[in-house]
Amino acid sequence: MTERTTIGSWFARLPRWLRAVIGLASVALGIAIVFRPTTSLGLLAILIGLGLILSGVLELVGGGDGDDDERTPPWRIVTAVLWIVGGAFVLFFPGLTVRMVALVVAIALIVNGVLSVISAFRRGRTLDARVAAALLGVAGVAFGLLALLWPDITLLVVAVVFGARLIVVGLLELWRAIRGTTRTRERGAPSTLGRWAKTIAAVVALLLAIAAGSVSASLRGGTPVVDDFYAAPRDVPDEPGKLIRAESFTRGVPDNATAWRILYTTTGEDGEPAVASGLVVVPKSGDGDYPVIDWTHGTTGFAQPCAPSLLEEPFESGALFLLPEIIDNGWALVATDYIGLGTEGPHPYLIGASTAYAALDARRAASDLDDARLGDQTVVWGHSQGGGAALWTGALADSYAPDVELAGVAALAPASNLPGLMENLPEVTGGSLFASFVVGAYTAIYPDVTYREYVRPGAEVTVREMADRCLAEPGAAVSVLSLLGLSRDPEIFSEDPTTGPFGDRLTENIPPATISAPLLLGQGAADQLVVPPAQDAFVADYCDAGQQVDYRLYAGRDHVPLVEPDSPLVPDLVEWTTARLAGEPVEPGCTRTER
Structure with missing residues (x-):
């Protein structure tokens, strides 16, 4: 042998x-x-x-x-x-x-x-x-x-x-x-x-x-497919806020409303012309001249297929549960997908200026849609990621889009204090998934923020792959489990993201206190993601800077439940918006109410 x-x-x-x-x-x-x-x-x-x-x-x-x-x-x-x-x-x-x-x-x-x-x-x-x-x-x-x-x-x-x-x-x-x-x-x-x-x-x-x-x-198979509607034309107009194309949209739209998805011009983070997509929804009844709720949606993902207008639940995926209330009140909805969701990216996740540009330019472009018959008044609503975007929209409206008649800004559980948010993510179940979106955006847009410096080598592949999955797709559940495992190692970061260039960039994207329109900031007192202490610190800085803030905390409400239909925030938000559209004055300075 x-x-x-x-x-x-x-x-x-x-x-x-x-x-x-x-x-x-x-x-x-x-x-x-x-x-x-x-x-x-x-x-x-x-x-x-x-x-x-x-x-x-x-x-x-x-x-x-x-x-x-x-x-x-x-x-x-x-x-x-x-x-x-x-x-x-x-x-x-x-x-x-x-x-x-x-x-x-x-x-x-x-x-x-x-x-x-x-x-x-x-x-x-x-x-x-x-x-x-x-x-x-x-x-x-x-x-x-x-x-x-x-x-x-x-x-x-x-x-x-x-x-x-x-x-x-x-x-x-x-x-x-x-x-x-x-x-x-x-x-x-x-x-x-x-x-x-x-x-x-x-x-x-x-x-x-x-x-x-x-x-x-x-x-x-759960990943949405980006179709030709989102392709930019060969020559993108230099002027932001111009409608490129529109088509009828029915998915998730109430029976008493009519909707379109739109493609329009805007401005990227580098100041260059860019293209974004969004949705416009108006009541079927009425004579037109509808006041507009300019909605900035919550997190749906970082990858191109994660646009709300592509998702099976185009409104609720971004935490807009109140579309029926909007239509019933005789208001219209303009909802941007942001740059990089639907259109080519990268998507500026938790990056302020270009997100605000996309929201303001969606409002402008929607006015070019003759069948929508929109009025001039606009109130911005936003939740979570979109709450931070709403603050940025209010902060930049006067300088970037003075033609937009902004009557108010409602930021709901906003991602405002970004260093505080990043510090809290390791304590949140599935928080590493949100962290992967932040890392994906900041490394793609800012050359001084790199995976090599901030992400553990053993976790880099996972972080990159997770950032390519939408929050609502089936694979995200597996992503959360994988990242939960990695976070015990102990976390995905090799360096604290709130320090160095990453920390500097996060600080740059805290919304500035330059909002001239009335501001309502709603926060869940039981929020596990955007925690009240971090929000309190942000509001205190706003107040010290002389910014008017109507700050309301809602007992027992976590992050998403804050904006669900049964939340006590809902009647408050509708009443506050009605008052803004009626031109009623607000109390100057800062007020804090616990409900």
């Missing part, structure tokens, strides 16, 4: 108790990986590294292919070596990124799968061994491809299926050890159940692969 055959035979003749221990270890390790897929990247890498090595040992022991041959086939020796080398690589380089861990696992699974399929055609194998080898091989290739296609969620998809593989193979080896079945055939042919147990396990593995692929396809 050759040396490699002797080595393989030696492993195959290990004592039954030792083989049982190896099988139990495989099962235990597999369970740990399956039930802890969102553990820290460092710990998960150790578990996967140990699992790869144990997979190699199981190949040599005999749990990998189901033959009862006395000799270990050369392909199994090669596979075992690959498993062990891959595991050692993961263990000895603990700083590996998610992408590298995915790559190692993927290569191991694909190579093992291909060799397993090839071995199915080897002479002298029984039918059950052929079927088992082929099915396990196909399942392995499928799992490996999943690792390559979705590297950022390898922690969930690949870790779970790899852990499941360890459990299946470990149980088979444990069964062989308990039944005393060896490859030397010293005790005769194995039972029918023993012969087909591997095949049954292979079928289960293949079904798992199919299920994982189906889940992955459905998650990916």
Whole structure:
């Protein structure tokens, strides 16, 4: 016999108790990986590294292919070596990124799968061994491809299926050890159940692969598709606020309203002409001259497909639950998507000036839509990201769009104190997902803010991939779980984002206290995302700067519930808006009301 055959035979003749221990270890390790897929990247890498090595040992022991041959086939020796080398690589380089861990696992699974399929055609194998080898091989290739296609969620998809593989193979080896079945055939042919147990396990593995692929396809299928409507014309007009095109829109629109989606010109962060999209909704009844609610929406994502006008719920996705109230009051809605959502980006997420430009220019462009019959009066409403945008819109209206007759600004749970918001995100469930949007925007727009300086190398791939998913799409749920795991490592940042160039840029994007229109600021007292202490500090700075603020806190209201239809904010907001459109004066200075 050759040396490699002797080595393989030696492993195959290990004592039954030792083989049982190896099988139990495989099962235990597999369970740990399956039930802890969102553990820290460092710990998960150790578990996967140990699992790869144990997979190699199981190949040599005999749990990998189901033959009862006395000799270990050369392909199994090669596979075992690959498993062990891959595991050692993961263990000895603990700083590996998610992408590298995915790559190692993927290569191991694909190579093992291909060799397993090839071995199915080897002479002298029984039918059950052929079927088992082929099915396990196909399942392995499928799992490996999943690792390559979705590297950022390898922690969930690949870790779970790899852990499941360890459990299946470990149980088979444990069964062989308990039944005393060896490859030397010293005790005769194995039972029918023993012969087909591997095949049954292979079928289960293949079904798992199919299920994982189906889940992955459905998650990916939830991403909205950007159509030709959002394409900029070859020559974009230099003048901002000009309507480029409009078409009828019906999704999510009340029966008593008519709507259009629009494409219009605006100004980018660099001061150059840009294109943005949005929605216009007006009552079906009435003679026109409708006052306008200029809505700046809450977070929907950072990527181009995340425009509210593209989403299944175009209004509620951005936290506008009050469209029926707007229409019933005889008002019209103009709702920008912002630059980079729908149109080409990057989207200036939590970046003030260009977001305000998009809101003001949407209002201007909507006036060019003759069928909308809009009036001159405008009140800005915004929530969360849009609340900060509403403050910026009010702050820049006089200088950028003096032709817009701004009667008031209502900022609801606004992202105003940006350093305070970033400090709080690690305490928020799924906060890292919002952080990925901020990092994506600030690194894309500001050259002095980089992933290299602020994001952990092991988290960079995940952060980049997460920033490409919309908040409302199915894949975002997986994103949150992945980022929850990474945040225990302990977080996605290697440096505090409120310091250095990143911190300077965040401070630059705090809305200035230059709002000449009446200002209402609503805040939930139980808000877990935009926390009241940070908002209190922002309002105090506004008051010190001489800005008029009507500051109202609502007991028991969290971030989104603050603007839901049953919130006590709603009648207050409608009453306050009605008063602004009627030209009623507001109290000067700062007032604070707890409701």
